[in-house]
Amino acid sequence: MILMQTKALFIDAYRELNAKKLFWITMALNLVAVIIFASLGITQQGVTFWHWQFESMYFNTGLISQELFYKLQFTSWGAGFWLSWVTTILALVSTAGIIPDLISGGTIEPVLSKPIGRIRLFLTKYLTGLLFVALQILVFSLGCFVVLGIRGGAWEFGLFLALPIVLAFFSFLFSFCALVGLVTRSTIASLLLTMLFWSMIFVVNLGDNIMLQQREGWKLQLQDRQEAIEPQIRFAETRLEQWRDEGGAIPGEGDEPLPEDVTDVLEVVNPTLRQSRERAEQAEEAVETWTTWASRVFALKTILPKTQETIALLERNLISDEELSRLLGTGDNDFSPDEDMPAMADPRATKAVAESMRERSILWILGTSFVFEGVLLALCCWIFARRDF
């Protein structure tokens, strides 16, 4: 009977989706997105769209293969923008009413009077909400899979990882949406508060990126500044030797006092050394400060769902470290640090942040996010099981 009831609830959910025009509008938009995806191409000169050609020094077959180009398009705008923004917003609009509609007066009574446990009823309804997104992702991924196979020459089954990954991403938001819907009984409230919650996560992610960029930028600056001190010390030592040879008075030796604002005689001999040491100390303090802030944001993120990192898992799986490194540019050899450049603007920091993000464990990303979702769902079940309708 459990299977029969579950099937009945899923069929009902499908009929409900079918009745909602937004489901088909989203489906049509997904097909349009696949057509756009198929219209993109890459040549030796640059990127093509239909019969138009755009020259590019970064995107051409001399630098990246067709396969990588399509995989990159899929992970960046396909999953990173289309599925995780456009489809998600449309899905939230379509599914935000599932729980409030279920518990509305006149609807819930006949359902609860059937031989189905409340928790199972709630969780099945919750899963039917995910059905919307699953169907949309499946259509989009299938379309992109065919495009990549025909145009990119690679039948990349890894593209279908978008289904569990984007579904997990959506479920984090949907669990919050379901909780608000259950508490407020309002579709509008659950939709708006979920959007607000999502915006909050976005801000935290943005903060995380800024903190990491600052930390990595200052680490590099510290490294650069420490490296810059060495030649200055050598220069000061040479000069000090010259002074001694010339019989000049050496501060700090004999009767000649050492000025109060210097650390050692080398700074007297080479005044820029003092500045460099101060700059290195500043960088060290900045590294410490930004490391502390980055840790705090990381701790905050640990209790929240990791939307950004979850979607990035797709890129991790489809694009290797080597390919990513090539795309970001090795940079190290070509880049010459500028003393006045802000730490955040350092292109090496961008690469370091990308690497740092990739180092975050899947257990942390998905594990803690699912714990968050689990806690919210447990709360929902508790409320739903105890409420009088």
Next chain:
Amino acid sequence: MEAVIDVQGVEKMYRRRVHALRGVDLRVGSGEIFGLLGPNGAGKSTLVKVLLTVIRATKCQGTLLGAKVGDKGVLRQVGYLPEHHNFPKYLTSRQLLRHFGAMSGVQRAQRNRKADELLEVVGMNDWANAKLGSYSKGMRQRVGLAQALMNDPKLVILDEPTDGVDPIGRKDIREILIRLKDEGRTIFLNSHLLSELEMVCDRVAIMVHGLVRQQGTIEELTDGQSGFAVRAMGPISDELRATISSRLSGIDAIKTNDPSEIVFATSDADAVQPAIDALRSSGVTIRQFGFRRPSLEELFVKAVQEHPDGARPGAQRKGARS
């Protein structure tokens, strides 16, 4: 008679303030049509919802179809039509029936057959493939009734089943209820339409402010209140009433609100003749004489009026005088 519903001391307190049920004792026998009456806010729907696990009782002892109240499994044998139902408008009536059949655990082939059969019974077979959103209230009520019967229930609980239904539809529903009873099913009715309940119910209970004040067959409830009534052209004086009472030893007069009427608690017409003689000899013109049994409505109004706040809508709030 085996009890289908047998509950004692059912209590429901909302947020520790509103006392919706205050110790309801109720027994519904197998195969009968049982009517639950009560003014708005008396707790009728709350009681039904407690039985169906839609609401959790604060205190409840008893059984539903032999299982402890709250047991989900037993609901497989129960059909329910809520008062203000709001079935999904995107479904056709056939889809709705099949959906709820599946939710009750009815096998596919059986529910397909049963859905068509019930749509025929409630006169909705021509609308089987039309979406519920296009139905009138009466049509939705008919489909709702069919929905409650999808699982061949032993117990059918109907909350205001004729609400919004036209007179022909009401007659149809009454006939369906009688047919269900003939099939051996138990029917529990919540309704405000007392005349309809009177036509079909074997037993009734009157609920006021969260308590069952009376329950039994209509005959049992009217026992001691029915008898021969004499109605005069004008008011009958107290002296004359006293004279008549002295002449009819052993027969009590039933109190009525009509000053021109005297009702004697007897079914023996001969025993009342001396009263008629006394009235006539006093010059009183008699305009009506006959056996009279109070209607369900009169019983209901009386039960409600006997309770100080009975006519006031809403459940009893904690601290209020009962």
